[in-house]
Amino acid sequence: MATADESVFDDFLADRGHETESASWERDYNKKRCPECSGIHDLEASTCSVCGWTPT
Structure with a gap:
């Protein structure tokens, strides 16, 4: 939950x-x-193998 300052x-x-909004995988x-470089990955992926992006 966001704090008052973040809000x-x-x-x-x-x-x-x-x-x-927090970035996450697109389907x-x-x-x-990947929302950063549009690299395509299997559903099991947790990190983008193209640019190294990971969801936070």
């Missing part, structure tokens, strides 16, 4: 058109797609 900061960014049929 104010998220509201500030959202008001200016920035995304404030393409039966594969995962």
Whole structure:
């Protein structure tokens, strides 16, 4: 859960058109797609083998 300071900061960014949601894997049929580089991976992947991105 976000603290009051994080909530104010998220509201500030959202008001200016920035995304404030945590990034996670995108889905393409039966594969995962990295939100950073669009690399395609099996569903078991926990780290992008192309750019090294991991969900937080």
